[in-house]
Amino acid sequence: MVTTNSEGDNSKLWYLDTGCSNHMTGHRDWLLEFDDKFKSKVKFVDNSTISVEGKGEVMVQRKNGNHIFVTDV
Numbered sequence: 001m002v003t004t005n006s007e008g009d010n011s012k013l014w015y016l017d018t019g020c021s022n023h024m025t026g027h028r029d030w031l032l033e034f035d036d037k038f039k040s041k042v043k044f045v046d047n048s049t050i051s052v053e054g055k056g057e058v059m060v061q062r063k064n065g066n067h068i069f070v071t072d073v
Helices: none
Strands: 032-035 039-045 049-052 055-061 066-072
Touching: none
Parallel strands: none
Antiparallel strands: 032 055, 039 049, 055 066
16 A cells, blocks of 8 residues: 555555455554664665665555554554
């Protein structure tokens, strides 16, 4: 799962992929129970990498209004 980094109405959209290996967001303020001691790197298909600066959980609202928590984001 990953969020968009764009501005405007779509900046709060999530792209869901149940087969993904990492859940990521650039929005630190969306994360609950944030662990800033967790450090890692994410490698992309083009071999580029980014640093992971922590992990937490995020609450996502479904279309039906229910909320779920996604962990290890």
